Amino acid sequence: QVQFVESGGGLVQPGGSLRLSCAASGFNFSSYFMSWVRQAPGKGLEWVSDINTGGDSTSYADSVKGRFTISRDNAKNTLHLQMNSLKFEDTAVYYCAKDHHGDLDYWGQGTQVTVAS
Numbered sequence: 001q002v003q004f005v006e007s008g009g010g011l012v013q014p015g016g017s018l019r020l021s022c023a024a025s026g027f028n029f030s031s032y033f034m035s036w037v038r039q040a041p042g043k044g045l046e047w048v049s050d051i052n053t054g055g056d057s058t059s060y061a062d063s064v065k066g067r068f069t070i071s072r073d074n075a076k077n078t079l080h081l082q083m084n085s086l087k088f089e090d091t092a093v094y095y096c097a098k099d100h101h102g103d104l105d106y107w108g109q110g111t112q113v114t115v116a117s
Contacts, residue, residue: 002026004096004108011114016086022079022096022108030074033099036081037107038092046092049081050099064090086115 008020020036035050049060049070058070069082079096091114097104 002098002106004098004106006094006096006108006111009094009111009113011116012086013117014087014115016115017082017084018086018113020081020083020094020096020111020113024077024079024096024098027098027106029072029077034070034072034079035097035099035104036070036079036094037097037104038090038094038113039110040089040092043092048094051079083113086113088115091115 003025005023006020008018010018012018030053033050033052036048037045038048039045047061048064049058049068051058051070051072055072060068067085071080083090093110093112095110096108098106
């Protein structure tokens with residue numbers, strides 16, 4: 001079955017960096033767009049970024065553009081999110097998700113990112 005194992009979250013000071021990873025299994029990873037979505041405390045889900053199958057086309061929410069970089073390694077079935085210049089408002093649970101024709105049909109368990117001084 002489809003599974004994701006997310007890692008890389010943690011506590012970081014404002015201005016710091018983290019790199020999230022999402023190891024996928026149970027489906028043909030290289031055939032699907034992938035996304036990152038986050039949920040801040042007390043708020044709804046916010047789409048963060050997505051990437052096409054080949055990894056050469058990416059999109060970002062305005063709130064993270066220029067600071068976050070999504071990438072993928074199809075040989076290792078792994079999705080990444082490099083997060084730089086982190087802000088307090090980036091504090092959230094981050095989820096990777098499989099994109100099936102625009103529908104995020106499978107999600108990881110989430111990894112907590114906390115930006116605090």
